[in-house]
Structure formats: C-alpha cells, structure tokens
Amino acid sequence: MPRLQTAAELDELRAGILASRDAAKPSIAVCGGAACDGLDSAALGAAFAAEIQRVEAKLDFRVTGCHGFCNKGPNVIVGPGDVCYFEVKPEDVAEIVSCALKGEVVERLVYRHPQTGETAVHMNEIPFYKHQMRVLTGDIPRIDPTRIDDYLAVGGYGALAKALSQMTPDEVLAEVKKANLRGRGGGGFPAGLKWETTKNAPEKTKYVIVNGHEGESAAFMDRAMLTGNPHRVLEGLIIGGYAIGAQQGFIYTRHDSPSMARHVTRALEQAREHGLLGENILSSGFNFDVEIHYDVGIFVSGESSALMRSIEGNAPEPRPKYIRTSVSGIWDKPSNLNNVETWANVPEIISRGADWFTSIGSERSKGTKLVSLSGHVVNSGVVEVPMGTPLRTIVFDIGGGVPDGKAPKAIHFGGAMGGSIPISMIDAPLDFDGMSKLGAPIGAGGLLVMNEDTDMVEIARYLLDFLVKESCGKCTPCREGMWQMLKILTNITEGKGRKFDLDRLADLTEVTSLGSLCALGKTSSDPLKSMLRYFKDEFETRIAGNSAARSQPK
Amino acid sequence: MSEQMIDSIIEKYRGKPGAVIHALTEIQHENHWLPREVMQKVADALGVAFSQVMHIASFYKTFSLTPKGRHEVHVCTGMTCHLRGGAKLMEKVAEITGLKLGETDAEARFTLEAGSCLGSCSIGPELIVDGKHYGRMTPERAADVLKQYE
Numbered sequence: 001m002p003r004l005q006t007a008a009e010l011d012e013l014r015a016g017i018l019a020s021r022d023a024a025k026p027s028i029a030v031c032g033g034a035a036c037d038g039l040d041s042a043a044l045g046a047a048f049a050a051e052i053q054r055v056e057a058k059l060d061f062r063v064t065g066c067h068g069f070c071n072k073g074p075n076v077i078v079g080p081g082d083v084c085y086f087e088v089k090p091e092d093v094a095e096i097v098s099c100a101l102k103g104e105v106v107e108r109l110v111y112r113h114p115q116t117g118e119t120a121v122h123m124n125e126i127p128f129y130k131h132q133m134r135v136l137t138g139d140i141p142r143i144d145p146t147r148i149d150d151y152l153a154v155g156g157y158g159a160l161a162k163a164l165s166q167m168t169p170d171e172v173l174a175e176v177k178k179a180n181l182r183g184r185g186g187g188g189f190p191a192g193l194k195w196e197t198t199k200n201a202p203e204k205t206k207y208v209i210v211n212g213h214e215g216e217s218a219a220f221m222d223r224a225m226l227t228g229n230p231h232r233v234l235e236g237l238i239i240g241g242y243a244i245g246a247q248q249g250f251i252y253t254r255h256d257s258p259s260m261a262r263h264v265t266r267a268l269e270q271a272r273e274h275g276l277l278g279e280n281i282l283s284s285g286f287n288f289d290v291e292i293h294y295d296v297g298i299f300v301s302g303e304s305s306a307l308m309r310s311i312e313g314n315a316p317e318p319r320p321k322y323i324r325t326s327v328s329g330i331w332d333k334p335s336n337l338n339n340v341e342t343w344a345n346v347p348e349i350i351s352r353g354a355d356w357f358t359s360i361g362s363e364r365s366k367g368t369k370l371v372s373l374s375g376h377v378v379n380s381g382v383v384e385v386p387m388g389t390p391l392r393t394i395v396f397d398i399g400g401g402v403p404d405g406k407a408p409k410a411i412h413f414g415g416a417m418g419g420s421i422p423i424s425m426i427d428a429p430l431d432f433d434g435m436s437k438l439g440a441p442i443g444a445g446g447l448l449v450m451n452e453d454t455d456m457v458e459i460a461r462y463l464l465d466f467l468v469k470e471s472c473g474k475c476t477p478c479r480e481g482m483w484q485m486l487k488i489l490t491n492i493t494e495g496k497g498r499k500f501d502l503d504r505l506a507d508l509t510e511v512t513s514l515g516s517l518c519a520l521g522k523t524s525s526d527p528l529k530s531m532l533r534y535f536k537d538e539f540e541t542r543i544a545g546n547s548a549a550r551s552q553p554k
Numbered sequence: 555m556s557e558q559m560i561d562s563i564i565e566k567y568r569g570k571p572g573a574v575i576h577a578l579t580e581i582q583h584e585n586h587w588l589p590r591e592v593m594q595k596v597a598d599a600l601g602v603a604f605s606q607v608m609h610i611a612s613f614y615k616t617f618s619l620t621p622k623g624r625h626e627v628h629v630c631t632g633m634t635c636h637l638r639g640g641a642k643l644m645e646k647v648a649e650i651t652g653l654k655l656g657e658t659d660a661e662a663r664f665t666l667e668a669g670s671c672l673g674s675c676s677i678g679p680e681l682i683v684d685g686k687h688y689g690r691m692t693p694e695r696a697a698d699v700l701k702q703y704e
Contacts, residue, residue, distance in 0.1 A: 034673040038680065038687030070676030217633040220673035255579060255616060256672065258685070296579055297616035297669070313572040314606075315613040374634040374675035381676050415633060415671075448633055462636055466670065472613075 003275030006283050007161035014152050021153065026059040026100045027079035028052075029141045030088075032259065033066025033224055035381070036073035044074050047090035051097050059100060062144040065228015065263075068137060069128050070381035072111075077141045082123035085109040114378060114400070128379045131397045133360070135368045136344050137384050140228035145263040148270040151231040157276055159347035163239050164284035172243035172350065173199065179354035180366050181346070185211055185339030186414070186443050186519070188365070188432035194336055197326040199244045201334035206246040209311070209330075209337040210237055212253035212260075213295050213302035216415035217466065219446035221370035222340035224382045226253065227260040229344070230267035234290065236346030238277065241288045244336055248289060252307055255294035264292055299416075299470035303518045304337045305329070306472070317474045318518035339444065341370050362388025365431045375412070375448035378403045388429045395426060395449055406451040410535070414443025416463045416470075417523040419530030420456065439530035456535040457542055461489040463527045471520060478521025481512030485525065497543035502532065559584055560592055568599045574610055578617055586626075587618040615669070623658045623665040625703040627651065628682040632671030635678035639692075643679045644668065646693035650700055663704070 004010050030036075030045045045063045052061050060079075067075040072086035078100045085096060085106060092109060099106050111120045113127070120126040143150040151157070163172050177192030198206055210233060214222040226233055237249045251264055268290055271277040279287050293311050295301045301316035305323070308330045310316040329335025345367055349357045358366050365387035371394060374380045378400030385394060391411060395401065402408045412420040419440035421428070428438060435442050450459070464486040473479045485508045488501050509525035516522045532539065563580045567573040577596050582588060588611050597604040611617045629635075629644045653659060653666040674680055677689030681696060688699050 035676045035689065038674040038677050038689040070674075073677070214673070215671075217671040218675050219671070220675055223673045294575070294579060296575060296582075296614040298614055301614075310575065313574045313576075313610075315609050372675065374678070375637050412633075446633075448637065450637065454637065459637075463633075466631075 001273050003273070003278075004282060005275070007165040010152075010157060010161050010282065014155075014158075017149050017153050021060075024080060026103070028059060028061045028096070028100055029064045029067075029077045029079070030062075031065075031067040031073060031075040031077075031141070032063045033070065033073070033075075033228065033382075034220060034257070035070035036066070036075055037259070039073045041074035044076075044088060044090055044093070047093040048097070051093045055097060057097055057101055059097070062147075062150070064143055065140045065145050066137075066224035066382055067141050068132075068134075068224075068382045068384075069126075069379065071379065072381075076109075077123065082141075083121055084111060084123050084126060084129075086111060127400065128381070128383075128398055131393055132384050133368050133386050134384045135348060135360075136225060136232075136341065136370060137228070137382060139232070140224070143229055145228055145230055146266050148231060148267070148274065151229065155351070156231055156347075157235055159350040160235050160238055160276065161282060163242055163350050164282050164286060167350075169199075169243045169245060172239060175354050176243065176346065176349060179349045179357040180364075181342065181349060181357070182365060182432060183338055184341035184345075184369070184444065186417075186441070188436075188442070191338055191342050194326055194338070195240065195244050197324070198246075198334040198336040201327045203333050205248075205333045206244055207330050207333055207335040208237055208241045208244055208246045208249045209307070209335060210249070210251040210253075210343050211302065211304070211307060211337050211339045212251060212264075213307065214254065214340070214444065215295075215299040215302040215470075216417075216444045216446050218372060218374050218415055218448050219444045220372045220374075221382045221445055223254070223257060223260060225344055225370065226251075226340050227257065227263050230263045231271070232347060233340055233343045234264075234267055234271060234277075236343035237290065238271075238281070238288055239346050239350055240336065240338070240343065242284075242286050246336070247287055248291070250311055250330070251290060251292045252311060253292065253294060255296050261292070261294070268292065298472070299467075300472045300518070300520050303520060306518065307337065308335055315472075317472050318520070320517050341445075360386045362386075362429055362431045362434075364433055369430060369442070370445055371430070372446045373399050373449075374446070376402050376406065376408070376451035376454075377449040385430065388431055390427050390429050391447075392426045394430065394447065399449065402449060402451050404451075406453065408449055409452045409454055410450045410456070411440065412448040412450060412459075412527075413440040413446070414526075415446050416466050417519065417526055418443045418446070419526050420450070420459070420534065421530065422534045439526070439533055441526070455493075456531050456538050457489065458493055460528045460531050461486065461493050464489060464524065467520065467524045471524075475515070475517040475521065477512050477515030478517070478524065481508050481516070481521070482524050484508055485512070485528065489528075492539065492542055492546065495546050495549060497546035499543065499547065501543055502536070502539060505532070560595070564595055564599045567596075569601060571600050571602045574600055574602060574607055575614070578607070578611055582617050586622045587620060590619075621658065621662065623662045625664050625684050626667060627664050627700065627703075628667045628669060628672075630670055630672050630674075630678060630680040630682065631668045632675065632678070634675035635670070635680055638678050640679040642693050643681065643691055643696060646696050647681065647700070650697050664700070
C-alpha cells in the first residue's frame with residue numbers, strides 16, 4: 001500500500017473499496033467482545049469460517065468488536081437488514097449460513113421477550129437496541145477491527161482529511177469548543193477548553209493522550225470502543241493533535257486485554273502504511289505519530305498525572321492538582337489527555353459539524369453517552385443513548401428491569417468513586433451536572449442496578465476495601481483516611497458498630513476529600529456520602545442492632 | 555523461560571531508561587515472575603538504578619517478585635461480580651486450592667489472584683484461568699473447571 005498523498009487519494013481509495021463491495025451481499029458478523037469472548041465466541045467464529053469454506057458460501061464474514069447486548073452472547077448479526085441472533089452455539093452455524101444465503105431467518109435464535117414471548121428479528125425492533133442512539137458504537141458490527149478498509153468503508157478518516165485540507169487548527173478547535181464536547185472520563189470538563197490550554201502553553205513540544213485505562217469497576221464501554229473500532233479513536237486523536245499542535249500522541253491502555261492491544265497495535269501500523277500517521281500527513285505539513293503504552297495493573301494509573309508518570313516509565317504517583325498536566329505533563333511538556341469516548345466523538349463533530357452534535361443531548365450535556373449497564377438487570381451490556389435520557393429508559397426500556405421478580409432498590413454510577421441513588425429518583429436524566437448534584441456523578445459511565453436484597457453498608461465497605469488496596473500511598477489523608485473509614489465500616493458489617501461511628505465517618509469523609517492529592521482520595525468517600533445521604537437508616541438500624549446484641553446477657 | 559529470551563527482551567531496550575515498564579512487562583508475561591538477578595540485569599542494561607527498577611516492580615500489581623504456579627487462577631472481584639456472588643466464588647476457589655489470595659501452592663500448580671474489573675460484567679461472576687474466561691461461574695462448578703488444569 002503506497003502512502004496516501006492527498007485527501008483526494010483517500011477519497012479514491014474509499015470509492016474503490018465501496019465499489020468492490022455489494023451491499024446486497026449477505027454478511028455475517030460474530031461478536032468478539034469481552035463478554036462474548038468469555039462465552040467462547042472464538043469457537044463460534046472458527047465454526048463459521050469452516051462452514052463458509054465447506055459450502056463455499058458467497059458471503060462476507062467478519063469477527064467484530066462488541067455488539068453491545070453482552071449477556072445474550074455470543075451475538076451474531078446477519079446482513080443485509082441486521083438480523084440478530086443470540087446465544088448462538090457452534091451447532092447453529094450450518095443453519096445460519098444456509099438461511100443467510102437464502103435470505104431466510106432462523107426463528108429459534110431471534111430475540112424473544114422473557115415475559116411476553118414476543119419475538120423481534122431485526123436490530124431496530126429489539127427493545128435493547130430500539131431505545132438507543134448508536135452514533136459511536138453503530139459501526140462496530142460492520143467493522144473487522146484489524147482491517148482499515150472496513151473503517152474506510154464507513155467513511156473513516158474523512159474527518160481527518162477534511163480537517164487537514166479545509167480547516168486551520170484554530171478552526172478545528174473552534175468547532176470542538178462550539179460543540180461543547182465534555183470529557184467522558186469522569187469530570188465532564190469541556191474538552192475544547194482543555195485543548196486550548198495545551199495549545200496556548202508556551203512549550204513547542206506538546207503531547208496528546210488517549211486514556212484507555214478504564215479502571216473503574218463495572219465500566220467496560222471504553223474497552224468495547226477501543227477494541228471494536230480503534231481507528232475511530234485514533235482518527236480523533238490525530239485531529240486533536242493537529243488542532244493542539246502536538247507532534248506525538250500516546251494511547252494508554254490495559255495490558256490484560258490481548259485483543260485490545262492487538263487491534264490498537266495493528267491500527268497504528270495500518271495508519272502508518274497509509275500515510276495517516278507519520279511525516280507530512282496527506283501533504284498538510286503536519287507530522288504526528290502515536291505510541292502505545294500499557295497500564296500494568298493499578299487503578300491509580302488512570303489518574304491523569306499518574307498516567308503520565310507511567311508513560312515516562314515511572315511509578316504512577318499522582319502530583320498535586322495545582323500543577324496542570326495540560327501545561328506541564330509528560331516530561332513536563334504540555335499534555336492534553338482525554339478518554340477513549342471523548343476522542344471517539346471528535347471525527348463526527350468535524351465531519352457533521354458542531355450544530356449537529358449540539359442538536360443531540362440535554363441543555364448542558366451534548367451528544368450521546370456510552371453506558372456500561374450491569375448488575376441486577378435483565379439486559380446487560382454496552383448502551384449508547386443521547387445525554388439527558390431518563391435513567392428509567394436505560395434501566396427498564398433498554399435494560400428490561402430487574403430479574404427474578406425482585407424490586408430495584410438503587411442505581412449506582414461511577415464505580416468506586418461514584419455514588420448510589422435510590423430507585424425513587426429513576427426519572428432523573430443522564431446528565432453530567434444533574435447526576436453530580438444528586439450525588440451519583442456519571443463518572444466514566446458504569447451504571448449498576450441493585451435489587452432489594454442489596455446490603456448498602458456492605459457495598460460501601462466493599463468499595464472502600466477496593467480503594468484502600470489501590471491507593472498509591474503517597475499522601476496521608478488518602479492512605480490513612482480510607483483505612484480508618486474501612487475499619488469502621490467493617491466493624492459495622494461484622495456486628496461491632498458503635499454509637500458515634502456515623503459521626504466519625506462524616507469527619508473522615510470530609511478530611512479525606514479535602515486533604516488528598518488526587519481524585520482517588522478526594523472522591524474515595526463519595527459512594528459512602530451518597531449512601532449516608534439516601535440510605536442512612538440502613539446504617540443506623542445496623543448499628544442499633546449491633547449495640548442491642550452486645551447488651552444482651554450471654 | 556530461557557535466559558536467552560530474557561536477554562533478548564532486555565537487549566531491545568538497552569540504553570532506554572524510560573522503557574523499564576515495557577521491559578518488565580514483557581519479562582513478566584513470558585517468565586511469570588521477576589527474579590532479582592533479572593531486575594539487576596534490566597537496571598544495568600537500561601541505565602537506571604536497581605532501586606528504581608525495584609520501585610516499579612513492587613508498585614505495579616502485575617509484576618510478581620516470587621515464582622508463580624503453572625496456572626494463574628483469577629477471580630474477578632469487580633463490582634458487578636461482587637453483587638452477583640463473587641465473594642462466595644472466591645471463598646470456594648480458595649477452599650478448593652487451599653490458597654489464600656496471592657499464594658502459590660507447594661507443587662506450584664496454582665496461584666490464586668483477584669482483581670477487577672476485566673470488563674465481562676454482563677456474564678459475571680467470572681473465573682479466569684490462564685487468561686481463559688469462565689462466565690456465570692458458580693461455586694459448585696468451580697471445582698470442575700479447576701480439575702482441567704494440572
């Protein structure tokens with residue numbers, strides 16, 4: 001593959017790929033996402049490949065990233081028309097292939113509503129997908145992540161070509177600012193403002209970084225995005241690098257997901273071969289390349305300054321927040337970090353424009369949001385909805401409610417540094433500011449449904465136990481404060497709660513959140529605070545029970 | 555793993571002090587632990603102090619300073635797995651293997667590990683052996699899975 005020299009050559013290449021493809025030709029996409037992989041979709045993919053070869057079937061077959069409907073895996077989507085099959089086994093393969101060739105449907109494998117028994121054949125009729133708006137994830141079932149051609153076929157790198165050939169870096173930045181794209185990693189800070197800070201920083205050498213660490217427990221959407229469509233994230237990063245004036249990008253991701261590492265590495269190679277990375281990209285004079293780095297297993301390395309230490313090759317200890325990484329980050333150079341989902345939004349903003357982007361979402365939170373839906377919920381997986389969607393839609397219409405006839409009790413957002421709200425607040429919209437006010441900030445977007453049997457005191461203890469193990473130990477409020485909170489909570493769960501425990505907890509939460517260096521310590525008590533706000537009676541009852549039991553004569 | 559393999563990994567990063575994590579990660583993936591002599595070699599070749607290598611090796615959880623068993627048994631302790639009975643699964647796996655968290659048995663068959671979150675929440679609780687995921691795991695089925703690994 002010769003390097004592409006101009007935007008016109010890219011268009012030509014794309015036109016050639018599209019001309020060689022027939023939209024009416026049957027296609028089969030097997031999901032290779034994290035959950036499907038755990039349900040042995042690899043064996044299923046091998047069975048399909050063998051069968052297709054055996055009958056010499058004329059159809060497009062690909063193993064793709066996550067389709068989203070994880071608990072019904074392994075998932076298979078047959079085109080044209082996006083016929084969805086669930087819980088597919090290798091013995092179903094022959095029938096699926098022969099029906100796909102004839103344009104027929106294998107009725108026994110389509111979606112069946114667990115209560116009503118109603119069936120739905122096509123993706124847009126299935127409740128789990130019907131209520132979603134899959135702007136970022138919609139292409140994933142159409143893409144083999146190891147083939148750049150598949151990404152080009154869905155319009156990939158068109159936004160980069162547009163930015164480089166028709167827009168100045170300032171115009172790209174202005175568009176992102178106008179779109180009011182807010183960081184998807186947790187804080188919801190406007191990405192455009194962050195970019196501008198790095199752009200305006202005096203140093204010449206600047207870096208841009210994809211945070212694909214995703215350490216938040218019960219969050220798995222960034223992995224799905226980066227594994228399933230790595231080129232999209234990369235395209236966003238290159239555009240960002242152009243706008244900011246960076247020469248070097250980094251993708252920081254997990255070491256424990258082999259397919260993600262493989263796909264990202266392959267994507268970087270292909271982008272280089274095509275001249276979409278390297279010197280003088282598409283003859284624009286812009287030079288940019290990207291390195292991949294791995295987290296080696298500690299939660300705090302997802303924190304921006306700690307992550308940058310890790311890229312430098314050091315232990316990931318965060319720095320105080322008054323040193324802004326956007327001005328002084330990796331090797332003390334201005335470094336702009338955004339998470340996977342934020343970068344994935346960029347190409348669409350450039351190609352469709354900020355006005356299109358701001359037409360989706362709520363007043364202050366624009367665009368769509370990826371949510372990892374799990375816990376006590378019927379349909380679990382990666383969900384994408386417009387910002388502002390009521391939680392009820394996510395939990396009930398998409399998620400199908402709570403299984404086993406139980407009642408829902410709480411919704412937890414944001415993993416170990418998030419918060420829980422009672423189910424009575426289920427009509428609250430998914431919105432950065434709204435959810436923060438309620439005490440359950442969206443965080444990266446891990447949404448956990450908890451049923452009536454959930455013991456909130458135990459959950460508070462569990463979350464702190466997790467954080468205590470993940471604290472880097474550099475600053476005392478975090479290292480010691482969390483430990484003391486954990487001790488008290490453990491006592492309560494073990495029946496040794498005492499009268500003033502809740503006051504002591506309140507003190508500790510305050511000190512730890514004020515005194516800690518980084519977000520890990522600062523927000524470590526957020527779940528506890530939200531639980532004391534909404535479920536205080538559970539703590540009080542438990543402590544009262546403890547004291548009563550103690551005063552009983554033995 | 556042969557000494558040769560380790561040396562070839564270290565050679566790739568000779569003179570690159572910023573690549574300590576890369577070198578250690580590759581050695582860990584191949585050798586499953588980091589012997590002291592190997593860390594010394596890394597320090598010498600990359601041109602960093604031994605204490606710096608030790609700092610990194612002891613900080614990141616992926617690195618092991620002791621030999622591991624032939625099979626790494628991993629119970630996901632992420633939030634969803636926890637809600638769905640991950641703690642009970644852990645208890646059972648600990649009982650079957652006779653190990654506490656982080657321990658390796660005398661025959662070096664299993665090393666018991668925990669961690670979160672591996673992103674397969676929809677099929678939790680999960681048991682992972684040598685990187686192979688076993689979803690929707692119950693304490694009852696855990697013994698059958700572990701039997702397959704000698």
